[in-house]
Amino acid sequence: MRYTGLIDKYRDTLPVSDNTRIISLGEGNTPLIRLENIPCEMGTQVELYIKYEGLNPTGSFKDRGMTMAVTKAVESGSKAIICASTGNTSAAAAAYAARAGIKAFVLIPEGKIALGKLAQAMIHGSTIIQIKGNFDDGMQLVKEVAEFAPVSIVNSINPFRLQGQKTAAFEIIEELGHAPDYHCLPVGNAGNITAHWMGYTEYHEKGKADSTPVMLGYQAEGAAPFIHGSRVHNPETIATAIRIGNPQSWDQALKLSKESNGWFDAFSDEEILATQKMLTEKEGIFCEPASAISVAGALRDIKSGKIPDGSSVVCTLTGHGLKDPDTAIAQCDTSAMINVNPTLEEVKKAILNNM
Numbered sequence: 001m002r003y004t005g006l007i008d009k010y011r012d013t014l015p016v017s018d019n020t021r022i023i024s025l026g027e028g029n030t031p032l033i034r035l036e037n038i039p040c041e042m043g044t045q046v047e048l049y050i051k052y053e054g055l056n057p058t059g060s061f062k063d064r065g066m067t068m069a070v071t072k073a074v075e076s077g078s079k080a081i082i083c084a085s086t087g088n089t090s091a092a093a094a095a096y097a098a099r100a101g102i103k104a105f106v107l108i109p110e111g112k113i114a115l116g117k118l119a120q121a122m123i124h125g126s127t128i129i130q131i132k133g134n135f136d137d138g139m140q141l142v143k144e145v146a147e148f149a150p151v152s153i154v155n156s157i158n159p160f161r162l163q164g165q166k167t168a169a170f171e172i173i174e175e176l177g178h179a180p181d182y183h184c185l186p187v188g189n190a191g192n193i194t195a196h197w198m199g200y201t202e203y204h205e206k207g208k209a210d211s212t213p214v215m216l217g218y219q220a221e222g223a224a225p226f227i228h229g230s231r232v233h234n235p236e237t238i239a240t241a242i243r244i245g246n247p248q249s250w251d252q253a254l255k256l257s258k259e260s261n262g263w264f265d266a267f268s269d270e271e272i273l274a275t276q277k278m279l280t281e282k283e284g285i286f287c288e289p290a291s292a293i294s295v296a297g298a299l300r301d302i303k304s305g306k307i308p309d310g311s312s313v314v315c316t317l318t319g320h321g322l323k324d325p326d327t328a329i330a331q332c333d334t335s336a337m338i339n340v341n342p343t344l345e346e347v348k349k350a351i352l353n354n355m
């Protein structure tokens with residue numbers, strides 16, 4: 001049967017009716033890939049998987065939430081949606097609004113969103129409002145303006161977003177045949193870690209999984225409110241997707257971390273970039289910097305023994321590497337590129353000299 005998106009697939013667990021017009025771009029159903037080379041080099045027996053959410057239609061996990069949020073906005077008669085965003089939510093909002101035939105307004109921090117995400121918000125025809133501030137300022141403004149203007153908020157404070165995003169946990173359980181022992185995620189607003197926990201506990205309660213995973217949330221050192229135990233006023237990190245100091249799902253994340261016996265940890269920008277590069281070079285998997293932090297976390301905790309040998313671990317790679325070409329290219333040595341004349345002789349030489 002043709003795959004028509006996660007709402008159709010998980011209809012029984014989502015708040016939609018037979019009459020609901022579904023706004024979908026075929027999101028979900030993303031690959032769960034077992035890492036081979038990195039664990040082998042480390043000499044670990046941990047089963048390490050990545051859930052490649054960058055392969056969603058707009059290149060990030062946000063599509064899972066956006067299909068639900070826009071479907072419900074349209075169902076309620078909304079003609080416009082609004083969000084604050086570090087980039088991926090704005091890309092998804094712009095695309096799903098285009099699909100639905102409604103307007104999207106997106107507030108983004110000026111100069112602090114990755115090029116691919118900006119291109120997406122622009123080409124899908126959303127109205128882009130750049131603010132001289134960060135995501136947290138934008139989020140506050142979105143909440144205020146939505147009280148006056150006829151717009152539906154599609155940030156993760158919209159409960160339908162998390163309903164859609166919980167389906168990632170369903171897919172993982174179905175694919176593995178059980179819940180993993182550990183699930184590692186990058187944490188910004190903490191919406192996604194909250195949604196995953198909802199998904200895992202829902203399937204556990206329904207008897208579709210015998211256990212729930214330990215939930216591990218990783219942040220960038222310059223934007224790590226869960227490590228400091230309080231909001232951060234001027235968050236800063238190269239991983240712009242998670243450049244957030246005032247997580248909207250603060251209480252939920254603390255609660256689920258405790259319930260699952262989980263923990264939070266933070267990584268420097270250098271560690272984040274090194275992990276991004278390692279995944280591209282050793283496994284052939286290209287994710288954006290924020291996403292790599294889930295693998296950085298898993299590897300640190302495997303090395304230290306906090307994640308014991310023999311465990312199964314899933315890391316969510318939240319966004320595709322193509323979202324942020326500038327950061328990728330900046331990490332590479334462009335002088336290593338070889339420029340030649342279009343002759344067999346020169347091309348042959350270039351190959352033989354570099355075998």
Ligand code: F0G
Pocket residue numbers: 060062084085086087088089090156186187188189190191192193241242288290291318319
């Ligand atoms: N990874 C990526 C690639 C993201 O874009 C985000 C959040 C996260 C991780 C963190 O997820 O907020 O649910 O904890 N991006 C939002 C945006 C804030 O506007 O695109 P979270």
